[in-house]
Amino acid sequence: MLRCYENSGGPKIVTKELNVVEKDGFWFRDMSRTGRVLPFEDWRNSPEERAEDLAGRLSLEEIAGLMIYTAHQHVPYRNTNTGLPCQYYQGKEYEKSKAAPWETTDQQRELVEKEHVRHILMAQVESPMTAAQWTNELQEIAEEQPWAIPISFASDPRHGVGDGTEYKLETEGLSGWPQGEAMACTFDVELCKEGARIMSRELRAMGVTTFLGPQIDLATEPRWMRSVDTFGPDLSWNKRLTKAFCDGMQTTEGALDGWGTDSVAVMVKHWPGGGTGGGRKRCPLCIRKICGFS
16 A cells, blocks of 8 residues: 655655655655665755765666666567567466466566666557556565666557557557647647647556657658658748647646656657658659659
């Protein structure tokens, strides 16, 4: 059962496994299990001060784990057509294990417990409820480890109303929105912002804190399979939609600095020039004519 502690003028402290420490009339999570409030546990310190203190206490292996992102994790994890290494539930494949859809695999537990990984990419998931239960279970495992460093869960876009072009991650039970070029074709900046705002709240309810998007490559190479995921080829329109989307996704209304419990960090992508590809030189003649290239 979760335990919540209110701090006047400060953050709400929520924990399941950890003890808490009271100091100066405030509550702090005892992440170090020392019974004292160390600098990295003191939410009154700046993020830079807390990070520097924690980094000085970590081993090289623990630091290395914090620099790694996992491959795509499926929930539940079926070893069929994933193109990824097999994973098991207490040594058995999912279909033979009688595990619940949200239970963690042996390999996922090892990532957190032994490899010290704290950035996990959630790919296909059975339902929003399954996602929430799965992320909660992994967060509980992370809280049991030394230093109790929480996990940052990431997700590719999953609110589209049709099949994705590369990763088909649409999840039943979530709201459906135009994405990429379809959103650009609405010519509605406020709709883009409102869509991102609603997506962020649904993602946070699933335990996701990082959104792998928006995709803002300029789609000037018509043969590129991911052009449909972009906001199109126009630079100025891209800039307007990107700002609106990021504002909607990252803003918590009423928060002092705009960042809070409804915010999801965006990871704008991809590599510089990923969508351009020198189409003028490589396009077949028929495509060059369709696109108006000379």
